[in-house]
Amino acid sequence: xxxxxxxxxxxxxxxxxxxxxxxxxxxxxxxxxxxxxxxxxxxxxxxxxxxxxxxxxxxxxxxxxxxxxxxxxxxxxxxxxxxxxxxxxxxxxxxxxxxxxxxxxxxxxxxxxxxxxxxxxxxxxxxxxxxxxxxxxxxxxxxxxxxxxxxxxxxxxxxxxxxxxxxxxxxxxxxxxxxxxxxxxxxxxxxxxxxxxxxxxxxxxxxxxxxxxxxxxxxxxxxxxxxxxxxxxxxxxxxxxxxxxxxxxxxxxxxxxxxxxxxxxxxxxxxxxxxxxxxxxxxxxxxxxxxxxxxxxxxxxxxxxxxxxxxxxxxxxxxxxxxxxxxxxxxxxxxxxxxxxxxxxxxxxxxxxxxxxxxxxxxxxxxxxxxxxxxxxxxxxxxxxxxxxxxxxxxxxxxxxxxxxxxxxxxxxxxxxxxxxxxxxxxxxxxxxxxxxxxxxx
Ligand SMILES: *Cc1c(COP(=O)(O)O)cnc(C)c1O
Numbered sequence: 306x307x308x309x310x311x312x313x314x315x316x317x318x319x320x321x322x323x324x325x326x327x328x329x330x331x332x333x334x335x336x337x338x339x340x341x342x343x344x345x346x347x348x349x350x351x352x353x354x355x356x357x358x359x360x361x362x363x364x365x366x367x368x369x370x371x372x373x374x375x376x377x378x379x380x381x382x383x384x385x386x387x388x389x390x391x392x393x394x395x396x397x398x399x400x401x402x403x404x405x406x407x408x409x410x411x412x413x414x415x416x417x418x419x420x421x422x423x424x425x426x427x428x429x430x431x432x433x434x435x436x437x438x439x440x441x442x443x444x445x446x447x448x449x450x451x452x453x454x455x456x457x458x459x460x461x462x463x464x465x466x467x468x469x470x471x472x473x474x475x476x477x478x479x480x481x482x483x484x485x486x487x488x489x490x491x492x493x494x495x496x497x498x499x500x501x502x503x504x505x506x507x508x509x510x511x512x513x514x515x516x517x518x519x520x521x522x523x524x525x526x527x528x529x530x531x532x533x534x535x536x537x538x539x540x541x542x543x544x545x546x547x548x549x550x551x552x553x554x555x556x557x558x559x560x561x562x563x564x565x566x567x568x569x570x571x572x573x574x575x576x577x578x579x580x581x582x583x584x585x586x587x588x589x590x591x592x593x594x595x596x597x598x599x600x601x602x603x604x605x606x607x608x609x610x611x612x613x614x615x616x617x618x619x620x621x622x623x624x625x626x627x628x629x630x631x632x633x634x635x636x637x638x639x640x641x642x643x644x645x646x647x648x649x650x651x652x653x654x655x656x657x658x659x660x661x662x663x664x665x666x667x668x669x670x671x672x673x674x675x676x677x678x679x680x681x682x683x684x685x686x687x688x689x690x691x692x693x694x695x696x697x698x699x700x701x702x703x704x705x706x707x708x709x710x711x712x713x714x715x716x717x718x719x720x721x722x723x724x725x726x727x728x729x730x731x732x733x734x735x736x737x738x739x740x741x742x743x744x745x746x747x
Contacts, residue, residue, distance in 0.1 A: 315706025403634030526683025532567025
């Protein structure tokens with residue numbers, strides 16, 4: 306961690322699997338065994354050297370958390386104790402810790418823990434599927450028994466995460482089950498045009514299972530207007546699902562909270578701890594505003610697991626796609642216990658401030674352009690205007706090992722995308738980034 310934070314090593318290596326496997330002598334170890342503490346040390350050094358360093362100041366790529374030490378300790382505890390606590394009897398402490406952090410998250414949304422419920426699952430993608438299954442259980446109560454036998458749709462902007470489209474297909478709603486919400490030129494839901502789309506679907510006899518909002522959109526980092534969406538959804542009696550996997554953590558920052566105004570009116574929210582709450586991958590919360598909604602999503606008896614004994618506590622498996630489940634709550638709990646809600650909020654504020662600074666540097670530079678100011682810690686920008694040049698720039702940076710960027714499409718054009726995740730990223734790193742990019746020939 307210290308070596309990565311100092312930024313003297315490459316942030317990323319991306320050598321082909323054949324070379325990595327040869328260096329790590331994988332086939333030999335698998336065939337012969339016999340690793341000792343000494344050879345483990347050597348193996349680990351090479352293993353980390355061939356990996357990606359998220360603690361590095363030049364790490365600006367994907368939205369994976371830079372884990373905080375308490376969360377890493379939580380991983381170690383789970384790795385040893387393995388209290389796979391989806392059945393309460395498999396880990397009373399782990400399950401109780403999870404319920405406590407869920408109650409904290411419900412409270413952060415402005416919901417009463419008594420009125421809502423939630424669960425932690427293995428990732429935002431699974432969390433979106435789980436939340437949309439709860440929405441389906443309300444809109445199509447027979448679907449669990451009879452399948453989806455009529456046209457049912459989910460309305461989501463084209464900028465929503467790929468897991469939304471996957472969830473629609475997994476739920477058996479097919480290609481026509483995903484309807485594009487009308488959007489503005491930044492990919493945000495156009496509230497003015499949404500009611501007509503919903504009315505049209507209603508006239509065609511389709512059941513709208515949910516409207517999905519971005520908070521924020523993964524490609525652009527922009528938030529949908531949750532308050533206005535909630536009004537439209539309430540008037541149409543449609544479930545509003547807010548995908549806050551990345552951006553819900555802005556609730557912890559007093560200066561950023563306004564982006565989520567109205568979230569208290571959502572029916573379900575997904576909020577990843579492994580993005581901005583600094584736990585390792587994965588720990589994603591599914592939060593619903595009515596009690597028992599998750600249980601209803603999984604209306605399935607399992608007579609070898611559930612029977613009338615003297616059980617105490619809640620079997621969280623009744624709320625999840627997963628069977629066994631890791632001690633996900635412990636990681637988030639330890640981060641909160643260590644830094645406090647305010648300490649985590651300061652980290653979030655700082656990453657957003659650094660993203661704003663990057664945007665200002667890019668805006669003021671004649672060779673760069675940017676489509677809009679950031680609302681989160683995600684910044685889209687480009688060097689020149691050629692689409693393929695952006696991809697070449699990214700590849701060059703990765704090969705040089707100084708900075709690791711991602712890339713996204715905005716309005717069909719290719720951009721570089723920086724997400725400030727590492728507490729080690731400061732303004733000099735951002736200035737170096739632009740200088741490095743300038744060295745890439747157009
Ligand atoms: C990251 C992200 C997801 C997916 O979460 P995973 O944990 O990677 O499965 C879904 N939605 C949004 C908005 C995201 O940013």
